[in-house]
C-alpha cells in the first residue's frame with residue numbers, strides 16, 4: 001500500500017449549525033488559513049447554507065457538500081431533498097449514512113445504499129459513513145458491523161463509480177464525546193476497510209480509495225491519527241465550526 005498515491009481529504013461536517021450569515025463569516029475566516037493546503041478541503045453545511053457556501057468558496061480550493069440526500073429524483077417525500085437539487089446549487093459532495101441519521105432518523109444500510117446510488121447517478125462525490133456502537137466494539141464485532149454496513153451500502157456500485165466514494169470510519173462512541181479512537185484503533189479499522197474493498201473490488205481499488213477517520217478529531221490529535229498508513233483524512237464535527245481549529249487539522253494533513 002502506498003499512502004502517497006491517495007488523495008487526503010479533510011471534510012467538515014457542520015451538522016445542524018450555522019445560519020447563512022454565520023456560514024459566510026466562517027468560510028471567509030477559513031479561506032486564507034487553508035489556501036495553501038496540500039489536501040482536499042470540504043465543508044458540508046446544512047441545506048439552507050449550501051448556496052451561501054458555494055458563493056463564498058467560489059474560486060477557492062474549498063469545496064462544498066451536503067449532509068444527506070434522498071434516494072428518489074423527486075416526488076411526494078415531504079421535507080426531503082434530492083441529489084439533483086444539491087448538484088444544482090453547485091455542491092459537489094454529500095455525506096451519506098452518518099450515524100446520527102441512523103440513530104435519529106431511521107436510516108438503514110438499505111436506505112444508505114439507495115441514497116448512495118442516487119448521489120452517484122447525479123455525479124456527486126459520496127462521503128459514505130460507517131462505524132460501530134460502543135457495545136458492538138466491546139463485544140468484539142466491529143469488523144462484522146462495519147463489514148455489513150459497507151457491503152450493503154456498496155451494493156450495485158461499480159469499481160468505476162467507487163472512484164467517487166470516500167469512506168468515513170466513524171466509531172459512534174467517539175462522535176461528539178471527546179473520546180477519540182486511538183491512532184492504532186483508527187488504523188486497525190481503516191486497514192480492515194481497505195482489505196474489504198480489495199476483496200469486494202480489487203487491490204488497485206483498495207489502494208486508491210480515500211478512507212477518513214471521524215470522531216472527536218481535533219487540532220491536537222489530528223497529526224497522530226493522520227500519520228497512520230490507512231488513515232487518509234478526517235471527517236470533522238465540532239472542530240470544523242472554528243476556522244483556526246479546522247485549519248490546524250488541514251495543516252496536519254498537508255505535511
Ligand code: 13P
Nearest residue numbers: 013175176215216237238
Ligand atoms: P465530532 O468531531 O464532533 O466528534 O463529530 C464527528 C462527526 O460525526 C463527523 O461527521
